[in-house]
Amino acid sequence: MAAPESGDGNNGAARMVTLISSDNTRFEVEAAAASLSQTLQLTILDGGGGGGDGIPLPNVDSATLSKVLEYCIKHAPAAANGGAPNATAVDRAELERFDNEFVNIDQSVLYSLIMAAHNLEIEGLQSLVAKKVADMIKGKSPMEIRRTLGFPDPTPEEQAEMNAHMLEYGWAYE
Amino acid sequence: MEIARPPPPPPTAAAVAVAAAMFSVLGNDDLLREILLRLGLPTSLLRAALVCKRWYRHASDPDFLRRFRDRNPPRILGVYLNALGGGCPRFFPIRPLPELAATAHRPGSFFDAVAGSTAFIVDSGGGRLLVTAIYDGHGYYESSHLLCSPLSSAGNAVVVPPPPRRPPVELPGIGPEHLTLCTSLPDGRSWLCVLMGFRDQQTTVWLYELQEMCWVARASAAAQLPESPTFCMAELFDDSKFYSLITGNKILVCDFPSSTISAMELPNGVESDDDYHSIMLSRRDGSGIYLIHVKESLLRVFHNDDAGNWFLIRAVGDNAKFVFLDMFGTIVFLDATSKQAEKVYEVAPDDVVTTVHPLMLIWPPVFPQLKEGYHQQD
Numbered sequence: 085m086a087a088p089e090s091g092d093g094n095n096g097a098a099r100m101v102t103l104i105s106s107d108n109t110r111f112e113v114e115a116a117a118a119s120l121s122q123t124l125q126l127t128i129l130d131g132g133g134g135g136g137d138g139i140p141l142p143n144v145d146s147a148t149l150s151k152v153l154e155y156c157i158k159h160a161p162a163a164a165n166g167g168a169p170n171a172t173a174v175d176r177a178e179l180e181r182f183d184n185e186f187v188n189i190d191q192s193v194l195y196s197l198i199m200a201a202h203n204l205e206i207e208g209l210q211s212l213v214a215k216k217v218a219d220m221i222k223g224k225s226p227m228e229i230r231r232t233l234g235f236p237d238p239t240p241e242e243q244a245e246m247n248a249h250m251l252e253y254g255w256a257y258e
Numbered sequence: 259m260e261i262a263r264p265p266p267p268p269p270t271a272a273a274v275a276v277a278a279a280m281f282s283v284l285g286n287d288d289l290l291r292e293i294l295l296r297l298g299l300p301t302s303l304l305r306a307a308l309v310c311k312r313w314y315r316h317a318s319d320p321d322f323l324r325r326f327r328d329r330n331p332p333r334i335l336g337v338y339l340n341a342l343g344g345g346c347p348r349f350f351p352i353r354p355l356p357e358l359a360a361t362a363h364r365p366g367s368f369f370d371a372v373a374g375s376t377a378f379i380v381d382s383g384g385g386r387l388l389v390t391a392i393y394d395g396h397g398y399y400e401s402s403h404l405l406c407s408p409l410s411s412a413g414n415a416v417v418v419p420p421p422p423r424r425p426p427v428e429l430p431g432i433g434p435e436h437l438t439l440c441t442s443l444p445d446g447r448s449w450l451c452v453l454m455g456f457r458d459q460q461t462t463v464w465l466y467e468l469q470e471m472c473w474v475a476r477a478s479a480a481a482q483l484p485e486s487p488t489f490c491m492a493e494l495f496d497d498s499k500f501y502s503l504i505t506g507n508k509i510l511v512c513d514f515p516s517s518t519i520s521a522m523e524l525p526n527g528v529e530s531d532d533d534y535h536s537i538m539l540s541r542r543d544g545s546g547i548y549l550i551h552v553k554e555s556l557l558r559v560f561h562n563d564d565a566g567n568w569f570l571i572r573a574v575g576d577n578a579k580f581v582f583l584d585m586f587g588t589i590v591f592l593d594a595t596s597k598q599a600e601k602v603y604e605v606a607p608d609d610v611v612t613t614v615h616p617l618m619l620i621w622p623p624v625f626p627q628l629k630e631g632y633h634q635q636d
Contacts (some may be wrong), residue, residue, distance in 0.1 A: 192272070195279035202289055210292065217283075218296035223357040226308035233284065235309070241402050244307055248624040 101133030108197040109146035113153050117160040122205035143203050148196040155209050300623040318625045335362050344376045350602050359629045368408035383442025385409045385620035407522035421451040422473050463512045477514045480517035525560045525568035582614045
């Protein structure tokens with residue numbers, strides 16, 4: 085990603101912007117990829133992030149930001165096609181494969197990604213990570229959901245009421 | 259604070275960090291809703307609602323439920339087939355999901371309890387059925403009408419009064435040729451009955467609703483039609499209208515708020531065959547209806563606008579999203595969205611399937627009543 089500082093892409097090279105993580109790591113990335121973030125889009129349209137300035141992102145650490153940018157770089161071409169209505173089935177399948185692989189990560193990374201996608205307003209990524217958490221919950225009992233997500237154990241009274249509801253609404257819980 | 263229980267092992271630093279990250283995500287109302295929205299099945303949503311009080315509040319919120327339904331349209335579990343003659347309806351699952359295996363098992367054994375007697379399904383709505391059971395009452399046949407919920411664990415069946423057979427007012431000349439139809443609104447919670455009577459050129463339609471175990475007259479409509487309708491083979495409601503396919507290739511539209519009846523032309527090139535099996539009507543969200551027409555190997559779906567124009571559509575919306583076809587003695591399920599077909603049942607030579615009644619997963623989900631103080635902490 086060591087593209088030359090070439091102004092606003094007048095010479096044909098894609099315009100680059102610099103993003104600065106909370107731990108002061110600088111990431112240089114194509115403006116088109118960073119613009120997947122609704123939050124960054126306006127700043128970038130106004131010419132921000134170029135040259136030596138860089139856009140500080142005090143809520144996103146470098147590990148998370150590098151993961152976020154991996155997503156943006158992969159999805160930027162399709163997004164530039166207006167949601168890629170004319171994308172081939174192969175392209176779509178490739179993006180889907182990438183997405184599935186992308187969220188195959190530790191829960192701590194997943195939660196950081198969710199917060200980053202939310203703060204940066206990256207719609208596709210927000211949807212992808214929310215779906216991943218939903219998939220972790222699907223088909224599980226309330227107790228299993230709590231364990232999966234690391235909730236504290238319920239008190240015996242709470243547990244008893246949970247069990248009672250599960251009997252009463254058996255059709256939903258078996 | 260828990261005192262009696264042994265203290266859990268001290269969490270590792272990594273576990274503490276994950277827990278902190280988890281609470282910042284799931285503690286955010288917007289993020290929590292986005293996650294719950296993607297659970298797919300209402301059964302998963304119901305389970306998630308019991309995780310804690312806050313989740314319950316979000317999952318059962320009416321605005322949230324509307325969004326959930328838009329994203330996850332009601333799912334078909336299977337289909338009941340009514341057979342000609344004696345016996346009970348038989349159930350066939352459609353595209354079973356492993357998560358729903360236990361739920362989908364119930365409708366299959368629902369009629370086992372009355373095996374040997376005769377029962378048929380009048381109509382299905384959502385996860386419920388209106389059933390007529392016929393049994394031998396010492397030399398003569400008696401029938402009873404039951405509202406059944408084959409998905410509930412108790413296998414609920416409630417006896418309801420028989421649908422009205424006579425109009426609320428005696429009209430000379432309206433004889434035994436009047437006709438009763440029962441149907442359900444899509445949620446399966448409102449059951450309606452339509453009584454149609456003809457005299458001379460006058461057609462009158464009465465609408466009843468099942469309320470507190472009584473059929474209550476709700477509205478009526480009347481019109482002078484150029485010809486008396488002699489058949490109605492397809493029927494349905496949207497919120498306030500009743501549609502019926504009648505002779506002469508017209509659709510009778512009863513509008514109850516305005517008490518009017520009108521006749522609507524079929525789309526160009528669409529004609530019903532002699533036994534009225536080539537045209538189906540289907541409810542459509544919002545207003546209007548879908549008309550499904552089968553001619554030889556061509557299946558077309560139309561929808562209408564308020565002015566009575568018909569449009570051929572390619573993308574089928576929420577409602578007419580599947581059809582059942584009888585193709586050369588095989589009942590076939592056709593998903594209109596994915597255009598995939600699936601064989602449901604091959605009708606044996608000595609067997610006749612009269613009607614087909616889809617069973618849907620219950621919507622909206624019925625949330626349990628919570629006790630005060632349930633899972634206050636989170």
